Amino acid sequence: MEQGKKQRRQIKLTVAYDGTNYCGFQVQPNGVSIGATLQSAVEKIAGHPVSLLAVSRTDAGVHATGQVATFFLEGNIPVEKIPQALHGILPKDIVVWQAEEVPPDFHCRYDAVGKHYRYTLRNSKICMPFDRLFVWHFVPPLDVIRMKKALPSLVGTRNFKAFTAAHSGRSDFVRRLDAITVEKRGDDIIFDFLGRGFLYKMVRSITGFLVDVGRGHLAPETAERAIATGDRSLLGLTAPPQGLNLVKIYYDEKDFLDKLKTMG
Amino acid sequence: MEQGKKQRRQIKLTVAYDGTNYCGFQVQPNGVSIGATLQSAVEKIAGHPVSLLAVSRTDAGVHATGQVATFFLEGNIPVEKIPQALHGILPKDIVVWQAEEVPPDFHCRYDAVGKHYRYTLRNSKICMPFDRLFVWHFVPPLDVIRMKKALPSLVGTRNFKAFTAAHSGRSDFVRRLDAITVEKRGDDIIFDFLGRGFLYKMVRSITGFLVDVGRGHLAPETAERAIATGDRSLLGLTAPPQGLNLVKIYYDEKDFLDKLKTMG
Numbered sequence: 001m002e003q004g005k006k007q008r009r010q011i012k013l014t015v016a017y018d019g020t021n022y023c024g025f026q027v028q029p030n031g032v033s034i035g036a037t038l039q040s041a042v043e044k045i046a047g048h049p050v051s052l053l054a055v056s057r058t059d060a061g062v063h064a065t066g067q068v069a070t071f072f073l074e075g076n077i078p079v080e081k082i083p084q085a086l087h088g089i090l091p092k093d094i095v096v097w098q099a100e101e102v103p104p105d106f107h108c109r110y111d112a113v114g115k116h117y118r119y120t121l122r123n124s125k126i127c128m129p130f131d132r133l134f135v136w137h138f139v140p141p142l143d144v145i146r147m148k149k150a151l152p153s154l155v156g157t158r159n160f161k162a163f164t165a166a167h168s169g170r171s172d173f174v175r176r177l178d179a180i181t182v183e184k185r186g187d188d189i190i191f192d193f194l195g196r197g198f199l200y201k202m203v204r205s206i207t208g209f210l211v212d213v214g215r216g217h218l219a220p221e222t223a224e225r226a227i228a229t230g231d232r233s234l235l236g237l238t239a240p241p242q243g244l245n246l247v248k249i250y251y252d253e254k255d256f257l258d259k260l261k262t263m264g
Numbered sequence: 265m266e267q268g269k270k271q272r273r274q275i276k277l278t279v280a281y282d283g284t285n286y287c288g289f290q291v292q293p294n295g296v297s298i299g300a301t302l303q304s305a306v307e308k309i310a311g312h313p314v315s316l317l318a319v320s321r322t323d324a325g326v327h328a329t330g331q332v333a334t335f336f337l338e339g340n341i342p343v344e345k346i347p348q349a350l351h352g353i354l355p356k357d358i359v360v361w362q363a364e365e366v367p368p369d370f371h372c373r374y375d376a377v378g379k380h381y382r383y384t385l386r387n388s389k390i391c392m393p394f395d396r397l398f399v400w401h402f403v404p405p406l407d408v409i410r411m412k413k414a415l416p417s418l419v420g421t422r423n424f425k426a427f428t429a430a431h432s433g434r435s436d437f438v439r440r441l442d443a444i445t446v447e448k449r450g451d452d453i454i455f456d457f458l459g460r461g462f463l464y465k466m467v468r469s470i471t472g473f474l475v476d477v478g479r480g481h482l483a484p485e486t487a488e489r490a491i492a493t494g495d496r497s498l499l500g501l502t503a504p505p506q507g508l509n510l511v512k513i514y515y516d517e518k519d520f521l522d523k524l525k526t527m528g
């Protein structure tokens with residue numbers, strides 16, 4: 001820490017939110033965004049305008065347990081008081097559960113070594129009302145073993161062009177997906193994704209594809225063809241937003257590799 | 265089943281709901297009630313007006329896993345098709361997860377032998393946004409052992425006048441509370457109530473009292489005095505609605521006694 005800069009600290013927030021009532025993280029022309037709500041709360045406790053940078057632009061209805069956002073703070077507020085101070089201002093569906101001071105040259109996007117997303121699907125006739133905002137309720141039975149057959153084609157450094165939304169406007173579709181697991185737990189099917197970077201709607205596109213495989217509408221081998229051709233029209237469903245959660249952003253390579261090992 | 269009455273069957277529904285967006289079960293002058301929403305959906309699938317009777321008039325914001333409601337159905341809809349038919353009409357925060365035909369003289373209120381309510385409190389600095397509508401978030405640490413000391417005075421056939429809302433307009437305040445348990449599970453404190461009948465806001469009044477005991481504002485012995493005098497002014501907090509769930513209505517004496525045994 002440079003002595004003269006003591007009064008201008010970069011603060012890293014770890015943020016959980018229920019995305020149900022928001023138009024997503026990013027500021028949008030219509031609707032209330034999580035980012036704008038958080039930025040305005042941060043400005044209230046800071047007493048000055050801030051420019052809030054977040055890692056992931058989660059979509060409308062998508063949730064987070066471990067979104068990360070940074071800003072520069074002037075003044076003397078002790079960093080450990082920030083979560084409680086924000087708690088008093090933020091709506092109850094956005095919770096800053098950790099605040100840390102980080103070096104001024106820390107960059108929350110470029111310094112991230114990996115991300116963990118989880119998608120939860122309720123595969124049963126009935127979805128209890130308490131869970132409806134956090135799962136995709138899908139009634140027809142799904143074959144998890146069949147889904148698992150498609151996974152090897154999707155893991156590794158691949159061209160995920162077919163698995164992103166058509167209007168994403170990017171030209172580089174190569175990403176490294178380090179692991180995907182699909183696990184049945186009671187009535188739920190849990191999809192975990194660990195990767196270095198994700199394209200727009202990539203997790204929801206892959207999940208939707210796996211569901212099409214699991215219900216027998218698509219062959220597991222379609223994954224290989226979609227990766228090879230980049231042709232989205234080979235695919236069907238895109239999973240709806242409410243089942244998706246941004247679990248964690250990793251900044252430590254060893255933590256990330258340890259997590260990868262648990263996903264076997 | 266009488267032959268000539270075959271076309272007029274009494275149907276018993278078991279209903280779960282997230283009470284957040286409703287003014288309670290009962291029809292109210294302002295706001296949308298769960299009862300009216302359910303009745304209107306039932307009338308749509310029945311094709312005729314019905315009079316829906318429910319066991320518990322849960323308050324605004326209170327949830328249920330096992331509310332029971334009955335009505336008389338004309339026509340030939342197979343009873344096992346009713347949950348799916350209602351699922352297509354009801355908002356996603358009300359779910360009828362069981363429908364059974366019951367004898368015409370079955371009375372969902374008078375034939376109930378017991379009820380199970382659960383209250384969930386999150387005792388930690390932070391409450392994750394996904395849980396906020398289903399727990400009472402209470403930050404100061406609570407002493408569960410101290411709370412447990414108040415329980416013996418509250419269990420049994422007692423005059424619960426002090427533990428009901430002042431405006432309830434009743435004159436008979438004697439109820440039989442068969443069991444209360446208070447259990448710490450991680451950051452949560454779970455209060456389970458098993459009883460034959462409950463007064464208006466009785467569970468929330470007892471929970472609020474126990475929290476006052478747990479944070480040291482009231483002595484455990486206050487329970488005995490409140491029961492003896494019926495004086496509500498001895499008490500403090502009433503627990504807010506969102507932590508409360510009507511778990512189950514018991515109609516079988518043996519089931520109820522078995523459940524009681526598990527609560528030891």
